[in-house]
Amino acid sequence: MSAPLIEISGVSRRYPDGREALRGVNLNVATGEMLFLGGPSGAGKTTLLRLVAGIDRPSRGSIRLNGQELTRLRLPALEALRRKIGLVFQEHRLLFDRSVRENAALPLRIQGMTAPDIERRVGAALERVGLAARAKDSPWSLSGGERQRLCIARALVGRPALILADEPTGNLDHEYGESILTLFRSFHLAGVTLVVATHDERLVTRLEGRLVHMDNGQIVRDGARAA
Amino acid sequence: MRGMLHQHGHAMRLALQRLAGAPLAHLFTILVIGLSLALPALLYRIVTDASALARAQTGPPRITVFLRADAGEATQRAVRSALDARSDLASVRFVSPAEALGELQRRSGLDDVLAGLERNPLPPAFVVQPRNPEPRQLQALQVELKRIAGTDLVQLDAEWARRLYALGAFLERGLLLLAAVLVAGVVTTVVNTLRLQILSAREELEVCKLMGASDAFVRRPFLYFGILQMLFGAALALAAAEGARMALNAISQDVLASYGLHFVLQPPDPGELAAVVGFAVVIGWFSAAWSVWMFLRALRPR
Numbered sequence A: 001m002s003a004p005l006i007e008i009s010g011v012s013r014r015y016p017d018g019r020e021a022l023r024g025v026n027l028n029v030a031t032g033e034m035l036f037l038g039g040p041s042g043a044g045k046t047t048l049l050r051l052v053a054g055i056d057r058p059s060r061g062s063i064r065l066n067g068q069e070l071t072r073l074r075l076p077a078l079e080a081l082r083r084k085i086g087l088v089f090q091e092h093r094l095l096f097d098r099s100v101r102e103n104a105a106l107p108l109r110i111q112g113m114t115a116p117d118i119e120r121r122v123g124a125a126l127e128r129v130g131l132a133a134r135a136k137d138s139p140w141s142l143s144g145g146e147r148q149r150l151c152i153a154r155a156l157v158g159r160p161a162l163i164l165a166d167e168p169t170g171n172l173d174h175e176y177g178e179s180i181l182t183l184f185r186s187f188h189l190a191g192v193t194l195v196v197a198t199h200d201e202r203l204v205t206r207l208e209g210r211l212v213h214m215d216n217g218q219i220v221r222d223g224a225r226a227a
Numbered sequence B: 001m002r003g004m005l006h007q008h009g010h011a012m013r014l015a016l017q018r019l020a021g022a023p024l025a026h027l028f029t030i031l032v033i034g035l036s037l038a039l040p041a042l043l044y045r046i047v048t049d050a051s052a053l054a055r056a057q058t059g060p061p062r063i064t065v066f067l068r069a070d071a072g073e074a075t076q077r078a079v080r081s082a083l084d085a086r087s088d089l090a091s092v093r094f095v096s097p098a099e100a101l102g103e104l105q106r107r108s109g110l111d112d113v114l115a116g117l118e119r120n121p122l123p124p125a126f127v128v129q130p131r132n133p134e135p136r137q138l139q140a141l142q143v144e145l146k147r148i149a150g151t152d153l154v155q156l157d158a159e160w161a162r163r164l165y166a167l168g169a170f171l172e173r174g175l176l177l178l179a180a181v182l183v184a185g186v187v188t189t190v191v192n193t194l195r196l197q198i199l200s201a202r203e204e205l206e207v208c209k210l211m212g213a214s215d216a217f218v219r220r221p222f223l224y225f226g227i228l229q230m231l232f233g234a235a236l237a238l239a240a241a242e243g244a245r246m247a248l249n250a251i252s253q254d255v256l257a258s259y260g261l262h263f264v265l266q267p268p269d270p271g272e273l274a275a276v277v278g279f280a281v282v283i284g285w286f287s288a289a290w291s292v293w294m295f296l297r298a299l300r301p302r
């Protein structure tokens, strides 16, 4: 078996207010794997994703991404690494004073891509999530589900090998949530490694992929399906 | 390389969009910047041109070194070579007693009285021109010249020129102080508008940082914004100062001309223009960099 893409060992995260969001987490994610992080709200899913993305640093333990120890990297190096990851944030974090197109283009602008390349890539990404017709609109005019899709378009526009998605189905009703998971499944089939946090494990039970259940800052089940 | 150019182009576009986004508010800021810079620019012009005029009216300061009345040729030669040896004198001119008497006769109109004298009472003298017109330097020089053997009285000419010089130095210092206060006001204004800009773009900055944008990337549009704002302010300042200059020149022609004084404020030279523009760019850049840095520092994970 090849070395895992993500190696998390003995990771704890204590916030400045003293709260321990993660306590001794061990987790390996193989390249090309589709992994769902389940567990109730407050279990530590978001915290774990932020650590893997290098947005936050663990208080203890080690996180290796592609064999590279994140805790030893300085901020600029962490940021350079993050530019190669597709991120879907729990709170969307869309820019409402920009068009749908500009929102999707943001990662490419950050990478310093030229205008024609951006145009092409953004067009393809919006097409993929079914928002091509809304390119010029404001995110204000999008429904909840469409906003989630825009977040996903923004995450995949840079063609990352790793996508970290935090509650990408949000509070959507079941049907809409499933259509988004179908999208993730297509990324999985294309070889992208996916880590998807969700508090709604029923959504993922019918999908292939690994389910890791967290509670109270720890992994309590790995691989087993929710009832 | 093309990507880099593209990023700068994008940052510039964002900055222009910000300026155009709230034109009235930014126009007001630019007005404040412009007028705050116009005042010192205009005063600088007035002080430099007025001192130039004063210097032209009074001529350079001179020191007259009188020799003892009985000083012979040998003493004269000794004093002359002592003066010639000094590097702080621009020129040394000998005035013989006869020459001095002739001058006195011409100036005073006491021809008859002076012609009646059986002996020329005036001593031989040297008139020297110091290189440094600064009053304290002149005084020190005066003391040193007195120490040369054979000299008697060393007299500093044109006391009022020295006073004028002191007044000019005082005005220059006051101007510097005023400029410092106004510039501090400009920096405060620019930093404050930038802070507001950053606050209104807070979400954008945070999202960009989350997605791995470098500090340089998120700073760039604000640098352009700060520099553009200052450049517009500087352009306004130059235009206002130029308008005021022409108005003052019109007035001075009416008022001063009747006193036989010809005083015209000169337009700024290229060096001064470059200084104003350079100053604007530096202040705009610095204010923006500082504001963004303060914001980013607060974003760092703890």
Ligand SMILES: Nc1ncnc2c1ncn2[C@@H]1O[C@H](COP(=O)(O)OP(=O)(O)O)[C@@H](O)[C@H]1O
Pocket: A015, A016, A017, A019, A020, A021, A039, A040, A041, A042, A043, A044, A045, A046, A047, A048
């Ligand atoms: N920035 C923070 N400061 C303090 N406590 C936090 C912070 N972020 C999260 N927490 C706490 O850490 C725990 C885990 O939170 P989180 O990782 O968001 O869980 P989840 O995403 O599974 O809902 C919660 O108890 C939460 O209140």
Ligand SMILES: [Mg+2]
Pocket: A042, A045, A046, A047, A090, A166, A167
């Ligand atoms: Mg969460």
